[in-house]
Amino acid sequence: MYPADTYIAQHGQGQTREAAEASAAAAISRYFISEVRSATGILEFERQTNGVTTETQLAATSEILVNSQTELFAVRYAEAWFNKAEKQWETTAYIDRAEAWAIYEPRFQKQAEALRGLYQAAETEGDLFKKALLWGVTNRYAQSADFEAAYSFGQILNSAKMNVVFSVVRSNTASLPQKIDNARRNADVYIDCPVDFESLIVNAFSRALISEGFPVAKTRAGAAAVCTITVDEGMQKRELGIFYYPSLQAVFTGSSGALFTYNASAGSASAVTPDVAKRRAYTALAEQVQKSFSTEFNANAEK
Incomplete structure (x- = not known):
């Protein structure tokens, strides 16, 4: 009924219809949070690069981002039914991937443009030492918890669209390690x-x-x-x-x-x-x- 390539759907149940819908909506948020953390390795990444940041704070970072995005999407619900055996109301909450993408794309576009701006500034900088520093700034932005989580969120939402629309972002981020290495070698x-x-x-x-x-x-x-x-x-x-x-x-x-x-x-x-x-x-x-x-x-x- 809800093919995975078209919908993101999660089951919910509760003592009332409203409780069942709330449970299903919460399940969608948990699904995104789990997938984003899994895709980015966000907790391990931050523990290794920032000794001050705690695991609890990092979990909150991805959760806040996911919740703020999913609130924008139209979450629909199947007709609730009463499960006599469980004595619970049950329903399915679902998001249409195409509709959600139309909302999410322009929002991630801003982050993609910020990355491209940093990339271009580093590429065209004439001061060799500053050039090396700017590549580092670009890399820090690309590896930031917010950017990685946002990029992974888009991949989970619609990977085909992300790979086409933001192919330049993928190419830019993949080239950063070599760009940094070359710039530093030339900046004595x-x-x-x-x-x-x-x-x-x-x-x-x-x-x-x-x-x-x-x-x-x-x-x-x-x-x-x-x-x-x-x-x-x-x-x-x-x-x-x-x-x-x-x-x-x-x-x-x-x-x-x-x-x-x-x-x-x-x-x-x-x-x-x-x-x-x-x-x-x-x-x-x-x-x-x-x-x-x-x-x-x-x-x-x-x-």
Whole structure:
């Protein structure tokens, strides 16, 4: 009666006709929520990329999106019947896929246009370092919980239409990993750090940038970007020894200007001997760069 390629249908039951209809409508929402989570792997994806976000919050993200979309569609109900054996009213709620698609398409079109706009901005950017950052921004948007859930919702609603109407979106998102890799390979960075100790800070930034796919330039001339690092040692002389409270700020500048700023601090380090105290301070600061730079860069660069 309700072929799957034409309708999305779910059964419901309750003590009254109204309760049966409410149960069937809720079943449709649960169906979408389950399918969207399954298609996107949304909970696992967010747990891996954002340690602050909880599973409960993520479940709410997909549920809110699905409920807001299904409320737009015309949910119809079969004539309710009374099941004497179960002593319950029963009915079927259903959505016509073609009708729902006519409503959903222009809404997802806005998100698709936003992605295409980001993609085009990255494609045409002349500043090589900024270009690499913009590809990262585009990728974050494509992998965001909202976009992935919305795209998967459309696939569940009408996969044939999604694959035709939004084929460019599929092509763009599939090309992003290679775009990011190529852009970073072409955006070498020169590290300028006037205040350092045994090159600990320069080496920490070199390792961090290389791990992100950016070559480190040997000279400033010709580099796509310059990373200017200002170190504040925060040194204090006390009766018990030498104390350091080190911090730094790194500003990445491309041909179009300042593009990303990174800050780090390392608490306190101390020793009776000045050189030992200083080495401990710079070692701790370098370790902090190794620990936090990648996360900060990928989450906030050109945000």
